[in-house]
Amino acid sequence: MTDLSHHGDAELADGLVDLAVNVRADAPPAWLRAVLHASVDAAASYPDPAPARAAVAAAHGRPEDEVLLAAGAAEVFVLVARALRPRLAAVVHPSFTEPEVALRAAGHPVTRVQLRGDDGWRLDPTAVPEDADLVVLGNPTNPTSVLHPADAVAALARPGRVLVVDEAFADTVPGEPASLAARRDLPGVLVVRSLTKTWGLAGLRVGYALGPAALIARLAAQQPHWPVSTPALAALAACSTPAARAEAEAAAHDLETWRATLLADLPPSVVVEGSPRSSFVLLRVPDGLRVREELRRCGWAVRRGDTFPGLTGDHLRVAVRRPEVSLPFAAALTDVVRAAPTPEEVP
Numbered sequence: 001m002t003d004l005s006h007h008g009d010a011e012l013a014d015g016l017v018d019l020a021v022n023v024r025a026d027a028p029p030a031w032l033r034a035v036l037h038a039s040v041d042a043a044a045s046y047p048d049p050a051p052a053r054a055a056v057a058a059a060h061g062r063p064e065d066e067v068l069l070a071a072g073a074a075e076v077f078v079l080v081a082r083a084l085r086p087r088l089a090a091v092v093h094p095s096f097t098e099p100e101v102a103l104r105a106a107g108h109p110v111t112r113v114q115l116r117g118d119d120g121w122r123l124d125p126t127a128v129p130e131d132a133d134l135v136v137l138g139n140p141t142n143p144t145s146v147l148h149p150a151d152a153v154a155a156l157a158r159p160g161r162v163l164v165v166d167e168a169f170a171d172t173v174p175g176e177p178a179s180l181a182a183r184r185d186l187p188g189v190l191v192v193r194s195l196t197k198t199w200g201l202a203g204l205r206v207g208y209a210l211g212p213a214a215l216i217a218r219l220a221a222q223q224p225h226w227p228v229s230t231p232a233l234a235a236l237a238a239c240s241t242p243a244a245r246a247e248a249e250a251a252a253h254d255l256e257t258w259r260a261t262l263l264a265d266l267p268p269s270v271v272v273e274g275s276p277r278s279s280f281v282l283l284r285v286p287d288g289l290r291v292r293e294e295l296r297r298c299g300w301a302v303r304r305g306d307t308f309p310g311l312t313g314d315h316l317r318v319a320v321r322r323p324e325v326s327l328p329f330a331a332a333l334t335d336v337v338r339a340a341p342t343p344e345e346v347p
């Protein structure tokens with residue numbers, strides 16, 4: 001089943017613990033909520049993007065004309081699809097599906113570059129068609145949680161091609177070792193970032209892109225006037241300070257510990273796909289569709305895998321949470337997997 005518009009939020013329901021959506025926090029931190037509340041007081045005026053653009057540019061060591069502020073990473077994918085006229089767009093899968101949805105909606109030919117689980121979901125740059133003049137991939141990748149080395153991603157950049165690197169989860173990895181956000185030497189690279197995940201801001205709709213000034217200008221030309229609201233701009237400025245970035249870095253370190261705790265407690269019949277590096281893990285669970293349903297009955301929502309091109313009903317994506325949540329989840333999963341009917345019991 002490949003419903004490209006299915007996302008983790010569709011898995012949620014009252015009474016279920018959310019391990020389906022990869023947003024770190026239930027709510028933005030108190031200091032950020034205070035910034036947002038204050039910005040609402042200033043909302044009578046039209047938004048002024050200048051301070052936020054300057055803050056984002058400074059955080060990534062780039063000139064301001066290489067920064068595009070947007071209503072989330074999702075908007076950037078639509079802008080790319082509307083602004084560019086690719087002869088052939090290549091999308092690396094499995095990955096977040098909205099870029100492909102946006103490209104298809106704009107009528108562009110899309111080819112899928114399918115990475116393989118038996119290869120650890122490793123990026124093989126030679127698998128991307130040479131004639132693709134638009135290439136999209138995620139790093140770290142949703143849903144595999146694999147972090148491709150910067151060199152492998154950079155190898156896809158070339159003159160005459162736009163390379164979109166979805167780094168919505170880059171700040172979940174301590175030190176962001178594979179990020180291309182500061183790389184100005186590579187041709188045509190557009191790095192897409194989001195405040196959604198680390199700052200608990202999915203509902204605010206706020207993100208940005210970094211790339212060559214001419215490309216940024218083409219994308220901006222597709223935006224309406226005032227595309228980013230005053231609260232979203234306030235969040236962008238506040239989350240780009242050294243102190244906020246240090247907080248995100250500390251959170252990324254916590255995530256590493258929490259992820260190790262979760263993985264250590266999974267039942268032996270559950271396979272962890274690839275080498276997870278982000279705030280979620282991709283599991284292969286025998287009889288995954290039934291297991292997912294059983295987990296829901298026990299109060300746990302996990303993200304089905306079979307809507308991602310290249311994955312199956314046995315793939316479940318699970319958000320990394322604090323051990324107080326992860327450990328009871330691992331125990332529930334162990335019980336559900338253990339309760340699987342034996343082949344003789346299956347009618």
Ligand SMILES: Cc1ncc(COP(=O)(O)O)c(C=O)c1O
Pocket residue numbers: 007071072073074075096138141142166168169193194195196202205206207
């Ligand atoms: C890999 C990836 N990129 C981008 C997004 C969308 O981010 P935003 O909320 O900034 O639009 C998501 C949301 O699930 C995602 O998983």
